[in-house]
Amino acid sequence: MTDTDAAASWRALDAAGEAAAQRSIAGLFEAEPDRASRLTFEAAGLVLDLSKQPWSQADVGTMLDLARASGVEAARAALFAGEVVNRSEGRPALHMALRAPEGAGFAAAGVPVSGEVETTRAKMKAFAGEVRSGARRGATGRPFKAIVHIGIGGSDLGPRLIWEALRPLEPALDLRFVANVDPAELAQALTGLDPAETLVVTVSKTFTTLETLTNAEAARAWLRAALGEASDSHLVAVSAAPDKARGFGVPEDQVFAFWDWVGGRYSLWSAVGLSCAVALGWEAFEALHAGAAAMDVHFRDAALDANLPVLLALAHVFNRNGLGRPIRAVVPYAQRLRLLPPFLQQLEMESNGKRVTADGRPVPRPTAASVFGDAGTNGQHAFFQLLHQGTDVIPVDIVAVRQGSEGDPAAQRKLLANAVAQAEALMVGRAMPDDAQRDFPGNRPSSFLLLDRLIPQALGALIALYEHKTFVEGVLWGINSFDQWGVELGKTLAARILEDLEGAAQNPHDPSTQALIERLR
DSSP, X not given: OOHHHHHHHHHXXXXXXXXXXXXXXXXXXXXXXXXXXXXXXXXXXXXXXXXXXXXXXXXXXHHHXXXXXXXXXXXXXXXXXXXXXXXXXXXXXXXXXXXXXXXXXXXXTTEEOHHXXXXXXXXXXXHHHHHHHTSSBOTTSOBOOEEEEEOOTHHHHHHHHHHHHHOXXXXXXXXXXXXXXXXXXXXXXXXXXXXXXXXXXXXXXXXXXXXXHHHHHHHHHHHHHHHGGGGGGGEEEEXXXXXXXXXXXXXXXXXXXXXXXXXXXXXTTTGGGHHHHHHHOHHHHHHHHHHHHHHHHHHHHSOGGXXXXXXXXXXXXXXXXXXXXXXXXXXXXXXXXXXHHHHHIIIIIIXXXXXXXXXXXXXXXXXXXXXXXXXXXXXXXXXXXXXHHSSSOOOEEEEEEEEOSSSOHXXXXXXXXXXXXXXXXXXXXXXXXXXXXXXXXXXXXXXXXXXXXXXXXXXXXXHHHHHHHHHHHHHHHTOOTTOOGGGHHHHHHHHHHHHHHTTSOOOOOOHHHHHHHHHHO
């Protein structure tokens, strides 16, 4: 396909969006009797219902034409082939290699990587087993009972989501997370723990991240105050800079590899997830991999018109670009998935919050939507008022789990009833001609994702679905979904301002910034 084909497809989307704005989603069910079955898809243990989206059957065809004209199939092939898809940093993006079964044979820019991935996995498995069994102990000979995981961004959000979603009601190991450089978070994490029974896992790709190293140094000081230099045996590091980790005091056999062809927000499948592998057990972590790998195979092999990540991306782009809707809500009807919205904020907004194409030209259309959300039913008593009766139409992704993992089955049925009811209410609304306050306009779109149970395989497939969906959107917009230069400027300026606050320098600033520095000093 040529640029001319892509331009024609975008014009077709514009026209389709104009038509969609003038009709009701509910009316499409009358015009298309097979709509519910035709727009419901299954793969890797997930069910995706896109029938309550505002597109008609013809619009779906228009969106598939856009995907083909934008080169989604070729981009997908390049991704799995390990080609340099992160062009600004000259790197492949091979998170799929991290969860592939043994013998997968992935190569990054022509260099085989599956072997070293499998070696690191074996090291992780052995380490997790030793900690859980008590074979690996602390400086005083006592077994470890707690893990403090220190990271930020992708080194924190993914593992934190996994633990929250899958943790046992009475875990064998206490896993706590620290991300914010605000000292309150570390203080809260360490309170009540015994240094003699605590592992500190520091996750940093470069081992230079300000927030992570500040927290790691404070945690190391906490260990050494109680245990002396022998406490270094309580330190674990996950990094692409092993020399820096060893220089920090981490024993050689407790440094785990992390590669530059893995983006931070796609890294939970690597040793970045080591804390979860230890706390949940290797079997659960392996099952998480298996679910994601199943979604990888589906995304790689399925035709575009039956491909869950592709179709979800097209539905989101239809709303974002066809109908000019810049915000999307994500509402998991599962308390254990309450961290899914912030995880997706980073995955989608850091990946696709770009204003220039991969070639450095201005993007001619809006890119990533703003993502927000919370667990249902909590959100129903917070922001759902705006979803139903606000002035903006905000598409919603509803995620539900058919069978609860604990608690009263009757309560689970009530939860599911709310999930399904909200999707229906958003679409059909309620006409109250004589009472404007109680009138619901409806015609508000939603996607419905259903997991049978919240088990590691299903969670892995769900996360991989959104990863690939995000990649497809980036291809459609012509942007690089794998760099994140937007986080750099603030870090650079923070370092200069820290010099000013500590009296080490007097850097030039605008008058407002200078006034704030003076006030803080």
